[in-house]
Amino acid sequence: MIRKRPLVRRAVAVAVAAAGAAALVLAACGGDDGSSAAGHGGHGTASATAPASQGQHNAADVAFAKGMIPHHRQAVEMADLAPERARSAEVKKLAADIKKAQDPEIRTLSGWLASWGEEVPAEGAMDHSTHGMDGMMTADEMAELENASGKAFDTAFMEMMIKHHEGAVEMAETEQADGAYAPAKKMATEIIASQSAEIEQMNKLLGDN
Numbered sequence: 001m002i003r004k005r006p007l008v009r010r011a012v013a014v015a016v017a018a019a020g021a022a023a024l025v026l027a028a029c030g031g032d033d034g035s036s037a038a039g040h041g042g043h044g045t046a047s048a049t050a051p052a053s054q055g056q057h058n059a060a061d062v063a064f065a066k067g068m069i070p071h072h073r074q075a076v077e078m079a080d081l082a083p084e085r086a087r088s089a090e091v092k093k094l095a096a097d098i099k100k101a102q103d104p105e106i107r108t109l110s111g112w113l114a115s116w117g118e119e120v121p122a123e124g125a126m127d128h129s130t131h132g133m134d135g136m137m138t139a140d141e142m143a144e145l146e147n148a149s150g151k152a153f154d155t156a157f158m159e160m161m162i163k164h165h166e167g168a169v170e171m172a173e174t175e176q177a178d179g180a181y182a183p184a185k186k187m188a189t190e191i192i193a194s195q196s197a198e199i200e201q202m203n204k205l206l207g208d209n
Helices: 002-056 059-085 087-117 140-148 150-177 183-209
Strands: none
Touching: 002 059, 059 087, 059 140, 059 150, 059 183, 087 183, 140 150, 150 183
16 A cells, blocks of 8 residues: 555546646637637638728729720820910919829829729720710810910900819719828828819909909
């Protein structure tokens, strides 16, 4: 019996140690599982949202770029008529400001579409679905503007450009609401601010006339 006691004690000690070690392992594993799940969940969320702010885009961003390029091109085309046709110095400056702002945006928008593997709207190729929509001028309206001069041009230019700008602001508001690409949403914010200010300026000039 005396000989057996150390063996029993040793067996119990081993069993207790093993149980303790198992408990520690289980606790550690449980801790790992919990923290790991939380950690992976956290990283998963971060990895899903971070690229969206850094470079991911969606269909709304593509629609914004594809719509705004021909829209801006027409505004620049209208602005190009002003130097030789406008009488008002304010209208000439406004046209120059519009061209200065929108030419670089056309290049930026085209670059985004190219980087996304999307087709850039061709120069001079106007989609008939855009005519009369989003403030776009029809061919007849553009012809009317081209044939005007002096005060008549100033009035027609501002009335048409107000309509044109209102369409651009509406498109930009849609991008703000539905877009995912941060630079495009930033551009939309800038378009709303600048073109809303120009609408206000043109309304004032029309009122003064």
